Amino acid sequence: MQLEITEQDQSFAEGIYRMFKQKPGSQHIAGSFAISCLSAILRQNKPENILEFGAGIGTMTYAILDHEHQVKQVTVTEANDFCIEQLKKNLTKSHLQKLDLHSDDNSKHLISGDFDLVIFDGNVEAEDFRHLREGTVCMVEGFREKTRNAINQELQKSGLICNFKNYASDRKQYFAFGWKKTGLGFKRPKFKLVKHDKGCWIGQVEKL
Numbered sequence: 001m002q003l004e005i006t007e008q009d010q011s012f013a014e015g016i017y018r019m020f021k022q023k024p025g026s027q028h029i030a031g032s033f034a035i036s037c038l039s040a041i042l043r044q045n046k047p048e049n050i051l052e053f054g055a056g057i058g059t060m061t062y063a064i065l066d067h068e069h070q071v072k073q074v075t076v077t078e079a080n081d082f083c084i085e086q087l088k089k090n091l092t093k094s095h096l097q098k099l100d101l102h103s104d105d106n107s108k109h110l111i112s113g114d115f116d117l118v119i120f121d122g123n124v125e126a127e128d129f130r131h132l133r134e135g136t137v138c139m140v141e142g143f144r145e146k147t148r149n150a151i152n153q154e155l156q157k158s159g160l161i162c163n164f165k166n167y168a169s170d171r172k173q174y175f176a177f178g179w180k181k182t183g184l185g186f187k188r189p190k191f192k193l194v195k196h197d198k199g200c201w202i203g204q205v206e207k208l
């Protein structure tokens, strides 16, 4: 599958990223580029049922539920109590009506059915891959090579494969320059390394 990320996807993503960056516990939220990829998937593939592993404080969940493409339901898993509390605060009443939250690892076995889009942004185990079928779009946020390999090991048992493609922003690693005040009131130059976005990995499950 080939994703076309538009300016509309980028500005939608930037707005959500900026809003969530201000919220408590925002250290591990999905980056703006990953959210723009998610927006492109929603626009192009129009998934109805979505499963997200590792909802955190809800950045990606919010993006799905607030997108102009209206999904039927979003099933999410989150094990951290602080994140669950923030997730509920960060979503609107109408968002919450479409949310099926599995708040601890013990209730994951209750998730049933196949999904059109599965997002991997937290801890997963082999049994979580039972929700994948031919045609499911998989989105793996960040590098997570182990998760991608585990997905394909499990899929191969059923004669399936997911050919992941890396999508990364073209922003390269660079040094940002600024000034820092010393204790004596002098200014000294300050360099900060701005790292290259790790991007995300996206593919669609198909026959081997």
Ligand SMILES: C[S@@+](CC[C@H](N)C(=O)[O-])C[C@H]1O[C@@H](n2cnc3c(N)ncnc32)[C@H](O)[C@@H]1O
Residues within 6 Å of the ligand: 024, 025, 026, 027, 028, 029, 030, 053, 054, 055, 056, 057, 058, 059, 060, 061, 078, 079, 080, 082, 083, 121, 122, 123
């Ligand atoms: C990469 S984060 C998930 C981010 C989420 N998908 C989002 O875009 O907001 C993966 C996991 O880290 C944990 N986590 C994230 N933020 C945390 C926080 N502020 N405090 C404790 N755990 C956190 C949660 O268990 C979460 O499932």
